[in-house]
Amino acid sequence: LARLNLNAQKLHPRAAELLPKVCKAVGRELPWRNSFLSLPARALETTHALALAVDILEGYDPPGRSRVPIEPCAGLGAAATEAPRGVLWHRYETDAQGFIKSACIIPPxxxxxxxxxxxxxxxxxxxxxxxxxxxxxxxxxxxxxxxxxxxxxxxxxxxxxxxxx
Structure with missing residues (x-):
């Protein structure tokens, strides 16, 4: 709900066109705070994502090289990944051979x-x-x-x- 409430103005035109119809169908304008409206919110986000995917595929130009060689080493990495149910936080530590020594994953x-x-x-x-x-x-x-x-x-x-x- 938060993503839609905060970013409705950034929806792909195909999804933005549906927004007034969905608001009318659920009986309220944005912002939505009722978790039971998460399904129509996800439907709008899915429409947005599919329309963007079509745009990307239509303009796709394959790269000359798909990956670069790496040398395993000890290290620490952390990231946040946006997912439909929220932000996934993850942190990994590797040894000198590149094997995972520890991992911490905090799901939404x-x-x-x-x-x-x-x-x-x-x-x-x-x-x-x-x-x-x-x-x-x-x-x-x-x-x-x-x-x-x-x-x-x-x-x-x-x-x-x-x-x-």
Whole structure:
């Protein structure tokens, strides 16, 4: 949602053309803050990415050389990679032969954990009138709106409702 909210004016013209229609369909203008609007946001981003890919492919001129030779060495490297579910932070250390000595990967899901928990608390209060099965379903949907990796979203989620007085 943040990417779309902050960069809507930079959408490819094909995606920008769809934005007013999508806003009308979901019943609100940007900025969107409801995590349940992440799917229409991703649809717009996908349209943007596909249109850019077509533009790149249509103008592609292959390079003369696709890679350069390297000599393995000891070193340390860190980077941030933008991904659909957020920023992936990673850091690697190599030995003199170029083998990985240590690695640290911080996926977006772990960065979103506190917000997911806060949203779950709010949703549970707002939806407490639902029966347990429907409440669990809505909570599962909320978690999946944060787009955890497929193995996480398919296997980790086992919710139960504990009603407090």
């Amino acid at each position: 899901t772990s960065q979103n954990q506190s917000q997911i928990e806060e949203d779950l608390r709010k949703l549970a209060r707002q939806m407490s009138h639902l029966d347990d099965e429907k409440l669990c379903l809505r909570c599962e949907q909320l978690i999946r709106n944060y787009d955890p990796c497929i193995s996480c979203s398919a296997h980790f989620l086992r919710l139960h409702v504990e009603r407090l007085p």
